[in-house]
Amino acid sequence: MFAERVLSGMRPTGSLHLGHYHGVLKNWIKLQHEYPCLFFVADWHALTTQYDDPQGIEKATWDMIIDWLAAGVDPEKATLFIQSQVPEHAELHLLCSMMTPLGWLERVPTYKDQQEKMSGKDLTTYGFLGYPLLMSADILIYRADKVPVGEDQIPHVEFTRELARRFNHMYGREPGFEEKAKEAVARLGSKNKRSFEHLRTRFQQDGDKEAVAKGRALLAELPQLSADDRERLLGYLEGTGKTILVEPGYLLTEASKMPGLDGQKMSKSYNNTITLREDAASVTQKIKRMPTDTQRVRRTDPGEPDRCPVWQLHQVYSDAECKGWVQKGCRSAGIGCIECKQPVIDGILREQAPMQERAQKYLDQPALVRDIIAEGNRKAGVLARETMRDVRAAMGLNYA
Known part of the structure; x- marks a missing residue:
């Protein structure tokens, strides 16, 4: 089983305004006291639309991180890092692109919506088409089970869940999976074996999702199970395989109620903002x-x-x-x-x-910010490499 973990990121847009504080940062500050949290600068995402003018991304990144810290995001409680400094994001994105149907990307609601909103920019690039997949890789690389999002971003989390499910189904079946799973069922004992098989049938034949929850609860109550057997049985229960990539859930956040100086939503594009440190x-x-x-x-x-x-x-x-x-x-x-x-x-x-x-x-001491991010990059890299070790092994790319 994997630990609870929250992941959230922001594109580097420079100094943040009060709308960002009320819409995102106040929630981050609350979450950092409740869960292990990873908050990252999505600098590669900035390039999906800013590919022709990347010069300001680095300065915008440092300005934004200072605003995070100013708002109360605590590097002692949350891991702060920069996406591009953990290259495993790109590797997982690449490997997932090999098995992601093109139609999945084209049906993401924001794809056509953003093309219409930014009609003056050529967005007929793979980077723009594939940014939902990169977003999914950002989540899956940390096996994050909680992603704070607004209602308009729920489709991105659902996309990520489908992707994880497809990956686990295709690559989570170790050699002899069925036989090993059945042997693990036999080791449950007669009473638990009957209950498990009944729940598996209810889900796989009748589509009863409650049976999955009950099956998971049954396995959680059996401390004698080995970690490998537990993973096999979870995959056997749901008809997938061993869980390599975790299906994330979302934490729905309220839309920012922060109005701008003209009564519209506070936004840089409306030129109606007050920055956090103005x-x-x-x-x-x-x-x-x-x-x-x-x-x-x-x-x-x-x-x-x-x-x-x-x-x-x-x-x-x-x-x-x-x-x-x-x-x-x-x-x-x-x-x-x-x-x-x-x-x-x-x-x-x-x-x-x-x-x-x-x-x-x-x-006064810019080196402090650099040290915080260097340590965050290091911590994030450790988690990302753990995931990629399992991903490479599952895809037959483990040449050790």
């Missing part, structure tokens, strides 16, 4: 310049918070008392828009203060 003067100026209720022309005109982008920021940064003050003051013209914006400014600066403080240490 200085106080810039934050103050940006919030003061935010548009408000367009129907409130004069200070004495009553307004409607639901029409105002600033009100959306109050949903993130203000408590119930402050929000009540805004609702009453805006609708009665008791407060002006500048007054209404001040609690938002205060809330953002309060949130940023510990980030600025944590970041300063790494800005």
Whole structure:
């Protein structure tokens, strides 16, 4: 059996904004206290669309990592690394490409969607077509069983599950698998043998998925089983083979509720962001310049918070008392828009203060960041090599 493990990555886009913090990083910080976590910079993924202009990737990578650390991602609790510095990602991607049907890649929902959104860029490349497979290799190389994703990314996890299942079915059957599995069943003892065979029949003949869960639970209660027999029996139960690549599950994360300065989703493409480490003067100026209720022309005109982008920021940064003050003051013209914006400014600066403080240490001593990533690359490499040892052996590429 494999250990619980969370994996998540981000493309290097440079300095991160508050939308990244509320949409991804706060969740990472929570997860690092609950599971062994690996968080990586997906620099190869950046090349799938930025292949013709890669010069900024390295700087963007270091800027982004400092933001991770500033936000509270703890290298003592999570492994931080750079994808391209663990070459086993590429090897697993290559080997999986040998047995991945082309149709699987073409039906990934984001494939055509991204081509339409980036119509000005030539994306008729194998790298772009194959990026879901590279994403799967990123997950499978660490045998990660938990991947935090938004709803739009669930198809990528399902793709990865199908890929792992196909790989295990094709390559997980060691010579004499059936005979060895039956011998392992015989060693269960008469009562457990009958239960196991009944559950196997229920799943393989009737498609009863509950039988798989019960079969797994039965085997988990038998500590006398060897690790090899346990793997064989799990494969025999499900009609696959020995588990070489782990089928991941997903941890569904809520979409970021962080609005941008114009009321749309905060995004660099909309030019409506506030970065995690933006200085106080810039934050103050940006919030003061935010548009408000367009129907409130004069200070004495009553307004409607639901029409105002600033009100959306109050949903993130203000408590119930402050929000009540805004609702009453805006609708009665008791407060002006500048007054209404001040609690938002205060809330953002309060949130940023510990980030600025944590970041300063790494800005003053860049070698600290390099050391963290070097150690993370090393730890990730150990796990990746363990997986590739089993993958190579299963595919007949173990020449030792």
